[in-house]
Every structure is written in structure tokens, then in C-alpha cells.
Amino acid sequence: xxxxxxxxxxxxxxxxxxxxxxxxxxxxxxxxxxxxxxxxxxxxxxxxxxxxxxxxxxxxxxxxxxxxxxxxxxxxxxxxxxxxxxxxxxxxxxxxxxxxxxxxxxxxxxxxxxxxxxxxxxxxxxxxxxxxxxxxxxxxxxxxxxxxxxxxxxxxxxxxxxxxxxxxxxxxxxxxxxxxxxxxxxxxxxxxxxxxxxxxxxxxxxxxxxxxxxxxxxxxxxxxxxxxxxxxxxxxxxxxxxxx
Numbered sequence: 563x564x565x566x567x568x569x570x571x572x573x574x575x576x577x578x579x580x581x582x583x584x585x586x587x588x589x590x591x592x593x594x595x596x597x598x599x600x601x602x603x604x605x606x607x608x609x610x611x612x613x614x615x616x617x618x619x620x621x622x623x624x625x626x627x628x629x630x631x632x633x634x635x636x637x638x639x640x641x642x643x644x645x646x647x648x649x650x651x652x653x654x655x656x657x658x659x660x661x662x663x664x665x666x667x668x669x670x671x672x673x674x675x676x677x678x679x680x681x682x683x684x685x686x687x688x689x690x691x692x693x694x695x696x697x698x699x700x701x702x703x704x705x706x707x708x709x710x711x712x713x714x715x716x717x718x719x720x721x722x723x724x725x726x727x728x729x730x731x732x733x734x735x736x737x738x739x740x741x742x743x744x745x746x747x748x749x750x751x752x753x754x755x756x757x758x759x760x761x762x763x764x765x766x767x768x769x770x771x772x773x774x775x776x777x778x779x780x781x782x783x784x785x786x787x788x789x790x791x792x793x794x795x796x797x798x799x800x801x802x803x804x805x806x
Contacts, residue, residue, distance in 0.1 A: 579664035579665065580618075580664070581665075581667070582617050582660075582665055582666070583627045584668075584669045584704065585669070585672055586651065586708050586711035587632070587646075587674060588671070588694070588712075589674050590740065590741055594693050594695070595695070595744045596692060596694055597613075597691070598613075598614060599613065599614075599689070600688065600690075606661050610701040611692070611698070611700055613700065613708065614635045615635075629643050629644065629648070636681070646674050647673050647674070647724075651669040651711055652668075653668055654667045654703060671711040673715065673724060675730050694712065716746055719742060719746070720797045720798055721797045723791055723794060725742055729741065732785045732786070732787055733785065734784065736752075738766070738786070739756075748800055759798075762798070764790045765789050767788070768786055
């Protein structure tokens with residue numbers, strides 16, 4: 563039930579503004595961190611690359627709008643989008659961030675295993691995975707949003723089990739290590755990483771069945787799935803001064 567409008571309150575006394583959502587969607591492809599971008603099909607910034615997103619409808623929450631826009635602008639299926647891990651990143655409200663009108667954006671970060679090639683839809687001319695380290699200037703203030711999203715992900719990998727969201731349902735510890743190395747941009751010691759992961763309660767769970775060959779010359783690797791834990795105790799801190 564909607565609450566009654568307080569007596570004396572005049573909503574027209576305040577300048578209207580729009581609310582949008584923007585999404586920084588990351589995945590690991592070919593051992594590189596990639597981000598999902600759309601080519602804008604309409605002004606402003608027609609022909610420029612941007613993060614997926616759009617306006618929040620009057621009947622929607624920001625979270626509902628984020629999943630709708632992601633499906634509309636990228637062509638990802640209705641079965642895929644609800645399963646994605648979306649995390650609210652922050653609110654961006656600089657008065658001149660959108661040349662059309664005053665627009666406040668709620669930004670989300672999504673971490674996903676490798677997905678099929680996206681396709682454009684809605685007001686997006688096309689959609690594409692881009693190497694996150696080789697991007698030009700994006701539309702609006704999306705460079706800032708993307709930088710904030712990368713920093714948030716890198717930090718959360720130290721204290722949470724979020725890295726498993728980049729992996730398929732069953733993965734090897736080598737694949738999990740590759741996620742950390744890709745996001746952090748560092749090279750990790752394999753035995754030390756394996757020891758820390760297996761010693762952390764609830765981080766991963768062994769999968770029964772035969773090991774899987776990963777393409778290297780070593781022996782097949784055991785498979786794991788995400789455990790029940792959400793936080794890492796102790797944290798898995800990134801090493802300093804060891805870059806790839």
C-alpha cells in the first residue's frame with residue numbers, strides 16, 4: 563500500500579532527474595581479463611563503446627533493471643542473466659555526467675565464467691568482449707566506473723570466495739589460480755597457492771570422479787567446485803612486487 567503524500571509537500575518543487583544502471587561485466591578469456599562493452603546505437607555518444615545499461619523504469623528496482631538491460635543490450639538469454647553474480651558497486655551522480663539531463667546511475671559489477679559471444683540489442687548497435695587492458699576511452703563516465711569495478715574485484719578476491727564465480731561449476735586449482743593471476747596481474751607460486759586454498763575451510767570442495775587433463779604436459783588435475791564459505795579466513799593476500 564502506498565503511503566499518503568504528506569500535507570504541504572510539493573514534488574514539483576524539485577527538479578526531476580533520471581535513474582540509470584550501468585554494468586561492468588568481467589570474465590577471463592584466453593588468460594586475460596575481459597569486460598563486456600556495447601557500441602552505442604543512439605546519441606549521445608553514438609558509435610562509442612560503453613558499459614551495458616539503461617534507464618530504470620518506474621515499476622522496477624535498480625537490480626531488476628540491471629538484469630533486464632543486460633539481457634536486452636547483449637542478447638544473453640533469460641536463462642543466463644538471472645544466474646549471474648551481480649554486486650552493487652556504487653552510485654555516480656556528477657551533475658554533468660550525461661548531456662541529456664541530470665542522470666544518477668547505480669553501477670553493478672558482474673563476475674562470470676566464459677559466456678557465448680554477445681550480440682547487440684535495444685539501443686546497442688553491437689556487443690563484444692574486450693580485453694580490459696586494451697581499451698580506449700569509453701562513453702559518459704564509464705572509464706571511472708570500470709576502474710572502480712576492477713579495484714573492487716581485486717580487493718574482494720583477497721577476502722572472499724568470489725574468484726570461483728569466474729570458474730565453471732567444476733574447475734581445477736590451476737584454473738582458479740589463473741583467475742587470481744589475471745585479475746591481480748601477478749604471478750603466484752603454484753605450491754603455495756594450492757596449500758593456501760586447500761587449507762582455507764569451505765573455499766573449495768573436491769569433486770568425486772577422475773581427474774581432468776588441462777592441456778599441459780603434467781598429470782591430469784583433480785576437479786573442485788565452490789565450497790560453502792563466502793569469506794576467506796585467513797585472507798588470501800596478493801603478493802607485492804611480483805608482476806606478470
